[in-house]
Amino acid sequence: MTMVRAGVVPGRRAAWYGVAGVLVTAGICGIVVGMFGVNRVFTGLLLGVAAGISLLFLLFGRDGVVLTDQSIVRRTPWSASTLAWDRVVAGRFALDENARWSLALDLNDGDEPHHELVLLSIPPVVKPIGSAYDMRKREQVNEIRGMLRSKRIPITVLPEIADALTLHWRLAPPTR
Structure with missing residues (x-):
C-alpha cells in the first residue's frame, strides 16, 4: 500500500x-x-x-493530508475525513497569494463547483538542493506527483516552476 x-x-x-x-x-x-x-x-x-x-x-x-491508494484522508488533531479519488478533478502547481509555490488538488464537491486541497507550499526553488529541508520537499513533490500520475490525474505546472524543478532539483517535467 x-x-x-x-x-x-x-x-x-x-x-x-x-x-x-x-x-x-x-x-x-x-x-x-x-x-x-x-x-x-x-x-x-x-x-x-x-x-x-x-x-x-x-x-x-x-495535522495533515495522507494520500493512499484508496482515498485521501484530511486530518486534524481532533478529526479525520476521507475523500474519494473520484472527487479530484486535477492537480495544480502554481504560485499562491504569498508568492510561494503551491501544489494543490482541485476537488469537485457536488454543490460547490470548485474546492481546493493544498498538499504542499514551498518557497520558490532558485538553487540546487542545499539542506535537508530542500531534500525532503523534493521527495514530497516527487512522491505526490507519482501518486497523482498513478491515479491518472492531470497536473498543470506553471512553466517557470517546471523549469526550476528541472534545472535545480532534477525533477522531470510532467509527461502530459
Missing part, C-alpha cells in the same frame, strides 16, 4: 498550536514553582518546555 504524507497547516491553526504550547509550558512551570518554591524555576521551565514541545510535535504531527 502506497502512502504519501502531505498537507499545509493553516496559519491560524498553527498560531493556536503555538499558543497551546506556550500555555502548557507556563502552566507546568507555574505548577512546579508553586509546589517546590521559587528555587525550582529552572526545573519548572525545563519540564514545561519539554511538555510544550512534545505537545507541538503531537499537534503538528497529527
